[in-house]
Every structure is written in structure tokens, then in C-alpha cells.
Amino acid sequence: SxxxxxxxxxxxxxxxxxxFIENIGMSMGLLPxxxxxxxxxSQGGTAMLAxxxxxxxxxxxSLRRKRGNFNSS
Structure with a gap:
């Protein structure tokens, strides 16, 4: 909402x-x-952290979204 x-x-x-698309394209030889x-x-330190x-x-x-009307609490 x-x-x-x-x-x-x-x-x-x-x-x-x-x-994902870039890596699949590299594996298939379609992208540089x-x-x-x-x-x-992959084991990339900074990329994994990001x-x-x-x-x-x-x-x-997702935790801070507004709840619907059918919430029991």
C-alpha cells in the first residue's frame, strides 16, 4: 500500500x-x-554483503506494511 x-x-x-540475467548470459556466451x-x-564479499x-x-x-481488515490481532 x-x-x-x-x-x-x-x-x-x-x-x-x-x-541473474547478466550471469546467465555470460555463461551462455551471449553477453561479455x-x-x-x-x-x-558466488563468493564475493562486498557483493554478498550488499x-x-x-x-x-x-x-x-514487508514487516512495516499496513495490515488488511481481516487481521486477527
Whole structure:
């Protein structure tokens, strides 16, 4: 329901999606080889930390979203 939270989640999903597509393209030989690590699979220290922080921000957005009318608490 919050537009800022939606934009953050879309941005993180876009970042992850681009990383996956770039790595698949490099493996198939369709895209040039870059130093972009595969999220949560490759052993890149700073990239792994950034991915974990991005997922943490998305989880924080999901915890702070407004609840629906059918919530029991």
C-alpha cells in the first residue's frame, strides 16, 4: 500500500534480476564477461554483503506494511 516501499522492493528485485540475467548470459556466451558475481552463489564479499542488506531492507518493508481488515490481532 506504500508507494515508497513498493519502489524499494521493485528496485531490489530489478537489481537481483539484472544480476541473474547478466550471469546467465555470460555463461551462455551471449553477453561479455564482467566481474559481476551471481547473487547468493558466488563468493564475493562486498557483493554478498550488499545482497544481504538489500534483502533485509525488503524484509523490513514487508514487516512495516499496513495490515488488511481481516487481521486477527
Amino acid at each position: 506504500d508507494s515508497y516501499g513498493s519502489f524499494v522492493c521493485i528496485g531490489v528485485a530489478g537489481m537481483m534480476g539484472f544480476n 564477461v564482467t566481474g559481476l558475481p551471481l547473487p547468493f552463489v 545482497n544481504f542488506m538489500a534483502v533485509g531492507i525488503v524484509l523490513s518493508v
